[in-house]
Amino acid sequence: MFRWVKGVRSFSSAASSLLADATTAAKLRQPASFQVFRDVPPLRQLRRKLLKNDRTVGFVPTMGALHEGHISLIRQAARENTDIFVSIFVNPTQFGVNEDLSSYPRTWDSDVEKLEALNEELARVEAETGSGAKAGRITAIFAPTSKVMYPTLPPSSEIDGDGSFVTITPLSTKLEGGSRPVFFRGVATVCMKLFNATTPDRVYFGQKDVQQTVVIKRMVQDFHIGTEVRIVNTTREPTGLALSSRNVYLGERRRAVGLTIYRALKAAEEAYLAGKTSRADILGAARSVTDTVLAEQHALSKTERSLFEVDYISLADPDSLEELDFVDAAKGGVLSAALKMAPLEETKPGEDCGLGDGKVPVRLIDNLILHPKA
Amino acid sequence: MFRWVKGVRSFSSAASSLLADATTAAKLRQPASFQVFRDVPPLRQLRRKLLKNDRTVGFVPTMGALHEGHISLIRQAARENTDIFVSIFVNPTQFGVNEDLSSYPRTWDSDVEKLEALNEELARVEAETGSGAKAGRITAIFAPTSKVMYPTLPPSSEIDGDGSFVTITPLSTKLEGGSRPVFFRGVATVCMKLFNATTPDRVYFGQKDVQQTVVIKRMVQDFHIGTEVRIVNTTREPTGLALSSRNVYLGERRRAVGLTIYRALKAAEEAYLAGKTSRADILGAARSVTDTVLAEQHALSKTERSLFEVDYISLADPDSLEELDFVDAAKGGVLSAALKMAPLEETKPGEDCGLGDGKVPVRLIDNLILHPKA
Numbered sequence: 001m002f003r004w005v006k007g008v009r010s011f012s013s014a015a016s017s018l019l020a021d022a023t024t025a026a027k028l029r030q031p032a033s034f035q036v037f038r039d040v041p042p043l044r045q046l047r048r049k050l051l052k053n054d055r056t057v058g059f060v061p062t063m064g065a066l067h068e069g070h071i072s073l074i075r076q077a078a079r080e081n082t083d084i085f086v087s088i089f090v091n092p093t094q095f096g097v098n099e100d101l102s103s104y105p106r107t108w109d110s111d112v113e114k115l116e117a118l119n120e121e122l123a124r125v126e127a128e129t130g131s132g133a134k135a136g137r138i139t140a141i142f143a144p145t146s147k148v149m150y151p152t153l154p155p156s157s158e159i160d161g162d163g164s165f166v167t168i169t170p171l172s173t174k175l176e177g178g179s180r181p182v183f184f185r186g187v188a189t190v191c192m193k194l195f196n197a198t199t200p201d202r203v204y205f206g207q208k209d210v211q212q213t214v215v216i217k218r219m220v221q222d223f224h225i226g227t228e229v230r231i232v233n234t235t236r237e238p239t240g241l242a243l244s245s246r247n248v249y250l251g252e253r254r255r256a257v258g259l260t261i262y263r264a265l266k267a268a269e270e271a272y273l274a275g276k277t278s279r280a281d282i283l284g285a286a287r288s289v290t291d292t293v294l295a296e297q298h299a300l301s302k303t304e305r306s307l308f309e310v311d312y313i314s315l316a317d318p319d320s321l322e323e324l325d326f327v328d329a330a331k332g333g334v335l336s337a338a339l340k341m342a343p344l345e346e347t348k349p350g351e352d353c354g355l356g357d358g359k360v361p362v363r364l365i366d367n368l369i370l371h372p373k374a
Numbered sequence: 375m376f377r378w379v380k381g382v383r384s385f386s387s388a389a390s391s392l393l394a395d396a397t398t399a400a401k402l403r404q405p406a407s408f409q410v411f412r413d414v415p416p417l418r419q420l421r422r423k424l425l426k427n428d429r430t431v432g433f434v435p436t437m438g439a440l441h442e443g444h445i446s447l448i449r450q451a452a453r454e455n456t457d458i459f460v461s462i463f464v465n466p467t468q469f470g471v472n473e474d475l476s477s478y479p480r481t482w483d484s485d486v487e488k489l490e491a492l493n494e495e496l497a498r499v500e501a502e503t504g505s506g507a508k509a510g511r512i513t514a515i516f517a518p519t520s521k522v523m524y525p526t527l528p529p530s531s532e533i534d535g536d537g538s539f540v541t542i543t544p545l546s547t548k549l550e551g552g553s554r555p556v557f558f559r560g561v562a563t564v565c566m567k568l569f570n571a572t573t574p575d576r577v578y579f580g581q582k583d584v585q586q587t588v589v590i591k592r593m594v595q596d597f598h599i600g601t602e603v604r605i606v607n608t609t610r611e612p613t614g615l616a617l618s619s620r621n622v623y624l625g626e627r628r629r630a631v632g633l634t635i636y637r638a639l640k641a642a643e644e645a646y647l648a649g650k651t652s653r654a655d656i657l658g659a660a661r662s663v664t665d666t667v668l669a670e671q672h673a674l675s676k677t678e679r680s681l682f683e684v685d686y687i688s689l690a691d692p693d694s695l696e697e698l699d700f701v702d703a704a705k706g707g708v709l710s711a712a713l714k715m716a717p718l719e720e721t722k723p724g725e726d727c728g729l730g731d732g733k734v735p736v737r738l739i740d741n742l743i744l745h746p747k748a
Contacts (some may be wrong), residue, residue, distance in 0.1 A: 044600060051425070052426075139556060151595055152592060162543045164541070164593060166590065196600060218538065222526055225540065356377050
C-alpha cells in the first residue's frame with residue numbers, strides 16, 4: 001500500500017514537508033463514524049479495549065490518496081475482522097533523496113469521505129443480507145505526524161543515514177530495490193512502527209506491490225510479529241491494467257500502450273501454464289510482446305505513438321526473489337515487470353493526456369504469481 | 375543482560391554452535407514450577423491467556439549463565455508483575471566473527487535450579503509477609519533454538535552480512551560499539567524478536583550495561599513497542615566491584631586491582647557532586663586514580679602485580695551517548711569505562727588465580743549515572 005507517484009518535480013524540502021504535517025493537523029476534518037488518532041497512546045488504549053472484548057483488528061496501512069485498490073483491502077479486512085484500523089501516513093524514509101516526497105498527493109478530506117462512505121456501505125450491506133453476513137467497520141484512522149513516527153532523529157533518506165531502521169536483506173536489494181536502495185528499509189521500518197502501534201490480528205497488503213508483500217511477510221516471520229499477513233488480489237481496470245495512483249498521469253494514449261505490461265506478463269504466464277519451465281521460454285514470451293508493441297509504436301508518428309522502456313521483466317523465487325533459471329513446478333514463481341512510460345512527444349488538440357498534460361513520465365509495475373502445480 | 379566472556383579462544387564454528395542448540399534441546403531438564411517453551415506459538419498462547427486474566431508480564435532476557443545480577447532483575451520484576459518470563463538464548467548475531475560464541479558458557483541445569491530456588495523463595499517471602507506483599511512468580515522460560523530465532527537465513531555476524539536486522543545508529547557505534555561493530559545490532563535485533571514473542575508489560579535490564587539500556591530505550595521509543603523499560607541498579611560485591619560473569623576469571627590479585635574501574639568512576643562522580651562540570655575536571659579525577667594504580671603496579675614484581683590497560687573512560691550524554699565537554703547539571707550524564715585486565719605474568723604457588731589460571735585476559739566495564747541536580 002506504499003505507492004509513490006514518480007517523475008513529478010520536487011518543489012520543497014523535508015522541512016516544508018514537516019510543515020505540511022502541521023498544517024494538516026490543524027485542519028483535520030473530524031469524521032462521524034470513526035475516530036482519528038494522531039498519537040499512539042490513545043490508539044493503544046482503544047486497541048486494548050477491543051482485545052478485552054474479543055474483537056479483532058484488521059490493519060490497512062496507506063499513504064492516503066485512497067483509490068479502489070485500497071478500498072478492496074478494507075473490504076477484505078471487513079470480511080475477516082470486527083474492527084478495521086486504517087493508517088494514513090506519507091512515510092519520508094521510503095523516499096530517496098532525489099525522490100519527490102513533497103509532491104506526494106495529500107488528500108485528507110476526500111480520503112475521509114471515501115472511508116465514511118465505505119463504512120455506510122458496509123452497514124447497509126450487512127443490514128440487507130441479514131445476520132448471516134457480519135461485516136467489520138472502520139473504527140480508527142491513525143494519522144500520525146512525522147514527529148510521532150520518528151520521535152528522536154529526523155527521518156533520513158540517505159542509505160547510510162543515521163536512525164532506527166529495520167533492514168531486510170538481500171530481499172530489499174532485488175527488483176524495485178535495485179533502483180531505490182532506501183525504499184524497502186523505509187517500508188519495513190514504518191510498518192514495524194505501525195504494527196507495534198496497532199497490534200493488529202491481520203494486516204492487509206495488495207498483491208500489486210509483490211516485493212513489498214514478500215518483504216513484509218519475511219519481516220513478520222523473522223521478528224515473530226504476532227499478526228497474520230493477508231495479501232489481496234490486484235484490482236484491475238476492465239482492460240486488465242492494474243490500478244495505481246499514478247494512472248491519472250497516463251491519459252488515453254499511454255493508458256492503452258501501458259497495458260503492454262499486463263499483456264506481456266499474461267503471455268509469460270500462459271507459457272508456464274502450457275508447460276514451459278525455463279526462464280528463456282517464459283520470459284521470452286513476455287519479451288516478444290513488449291518488442292512487438294515497441295516496434296509498432298516506433299512506426300507511428302509522434303502525435304500517435306507512446307514510447308516506453310522496459311525497466312525489467314523478472315522471473316523469481318516467491319520467497320527469496322532470487323532470479324530463476326527454471327521454475328520448480330512444486331514451488332511456483334513470481335513474474336514481475338516495470339515499464340517506464342515516456343512523456344508524450346507531441347499531443348493532439350483535445351486529446352485526453354491525463355494529469356500533467358502527458359509530460360509526466362510514469363513508471364508502471366505489475367506482477368502475476370505462477371502458482372505451484374499439483 | 376547480554377554479557378560476553380571475552381578473551382577465551384574460539385574453538386568451533388557457527389555450525390557447531392547450532393549443533394550445541396540441538397544437544398541442549400535433547401537434554402533440557404523440565405522444571406517443576408514453570409513451563410519451558412522452545413517455540414513461539416505456545417508461548418504466545420500462554421501470554422494471551424494471562425492478558426485476558428488481567429495478569430501482567432515482566433520479561434527478563436538472558437543468555438543463561440545466571441548470576442546474582444540476573445536474579446536481582448527477576449526480583450525487581452516479581453515486585454512489579456504477576457508473571458515473569460525469562461529467556462535463555464545465546465544470541466549469535468551479537469558476537470563478532472572473531473568473538474567466542476562457542477565458548478560462551480551454557481549452563482542449563484544450574485540455571486533452571488537457580489530459577490526454581492528463586493520461585494520457592496518468592497513464595498516463601500510472600501507467605502511470611504502476609505497478603506500485603508504480593509510477589510510475582512517465574513511462569514515461563516523461553517529457550518528457543520537458533521533456528522526459531524533466525525528462521526529464514528543463517529544468523530550473520532558480519533557487519534555487511536545479510537539478514538533481518540534492527541539497526542540503531544549512531545548510538546550503536548559509540549563506546550562499546552566502537553570495538554564491537556555488530557554487537558548492538560545483534561542485541562537490538564534479538565530483543566525485538568523476544569519482545570514480539572513475549573509482548574511483556576515491562577522489560578528488565580541491568581544498569582551495568584549502560585549502552586545496552588540506552589539502545590533498548592531508544593528502540594522501544596522509536597518503534598512504539600508497547601512495553602516499559604525498567605533499569606535495575608548494578609549489583610556489586612561488597613568492595614564495589616560490579617558483578618559480571620567474567621569475574622570468575624579474575625582471581626584474587628586481579629580482582630583487587632580490577633576494582634580500580636569502580637574507584638576511578640567514583641572519583642569522577644565525586645568531582646561532579648562537588649560542583650565540577652568540565653570534562654577535564656571530571657575525567658581528570660578518574661584518570662588520576664587509574665594512573666596512580668598503574669604506576670604502583672608497575673613498581674611491583676611480576677609475581678605481585680596485575681597490569682591493565684584503560685580502554686576508555688567516557689563522560690557522555692545520557693540519551694545520545696555523545697561525549698560531553700561540559701555536563702549540563704539539568705540533564706546529568708553517564709560516566710562509563712572499560713579496563714582490560716592483562717593475564718598475570720607470573721603466579722605464586724597456591725595463589726587463587728581464578729578460572730583459567732590467570733591466563734584469560736578479562737575486560738571489565740562499569741558505569742555510574744551523574745544524576746541531574748535540582
